[in-house]
Amino acid sequence: MSAVGHRGGAVIALSLALALMLHMVPLPGWAAAARPEWLLLVVVYWCLAVPERVGVGVAWFAGLLLDVVQGSLLGQHALAMALVAYLAIKLHQRIRVFPLPQQAATVLLLAGLYALADLWVRGMTGHAPSVWRALLPALTTAALWPVAFVTLRFLRRYYRVA
């Protein structure tokens, strides 16, 4: 992380670690199904902000760690995360100039896609929850996008991550 022009790798790693921790915090039963995809938010943000550093590979590895944390099939979240990161990077120049609400709408689509990819793997290997329940986290994720965006942008500017 000490290469010229690359700063703040630790900030990226720490934000990812914090997002992973938020996935583990116990929630009451009714809220657990609607838990926002924190890791997705952080990965998408860094994909938009520094696409030359955080890409499909980092997203895939972050997803793999999430699989380990949740005890799900290895690669289940990794696949979905890599898919979303690919799209985010493909579209990053457009999404960057969107106003915040429109960005949130894009994140809703990405998170929905993430949930569907996840659901697809679940459906193939065991029992899938109902589609509407599976899409619930996409809504909360999109609702939290403005907060995550502002926080992470502050962090990026403060530590001059580039």
Next chain:
Amino acid sequence: MVLDHQTRYGQHLRASLVVLVYPLQYAVTVPGELGRWVADEFTTRSRLERDNETLRTQNRLLRAQLQKYAELEAENIRLRELLQSARKMGERVLVAELLSVDLDPYRRMVKINKGGRHGVYLGQPLVDAHGIMGQVVRVHPLDSVAMLITDPDHSLPVQVNRNGLRAIAVGTGTGLEIPYQPNNADIRPGDLLVTSGLGGVFPAGYPAAVVESVETNPALQFATITARPAARLDRGREVLLVWPAGAAPAAARAEAPP
């Protein structure tokens, strides 16, 4: 992904990755532990005395019952020897604690604070004071993940305690159901289901569930039977890991405290 689903090769990769996330997990459990510690430290003297008294009474009662049990066991062994059948031996247990971390929201899994280092093995049964809870599905060096019997992927071989009728209890996510029982099967609400020991994973004779409702519909081939797990799956923090007699690998037996 296919490898992890179909085989057990994923275990090694998982075990090495889990080392990376273990500190995070530990950090997440700290606030809850702290809260419990504070609550423990500041319980009042009178409450401690009261607790002590109830535990003493309970202990006396259990001891009295145990005396009878010891005699019954001796008698049982004698009778079994007469019949020349294999005798059931005592099982080793180890107390483990649930870690307060959330896992996959669509599965019924829990994480416990004992792992491969403590001799935990894949498929090891997990019980609490009231009955069977589940089995270990992933073993990591310092912790492991157990699937509860209410998980939709879990099936438990049981038999009705009253008449020995064998059945399978399948998890539904919230409770259990007993599929493939004919409409005239002799199962009634309130029946206790105990593990039958068939399948080789769970030791026989532990209470597993209580039948809740039996609905017979002549239009359907089988009765619809639901059951409630006997173990308190959603409360309590302490669970028991059981090494069934003869089923534990040698290494696990050596490491397990008596």
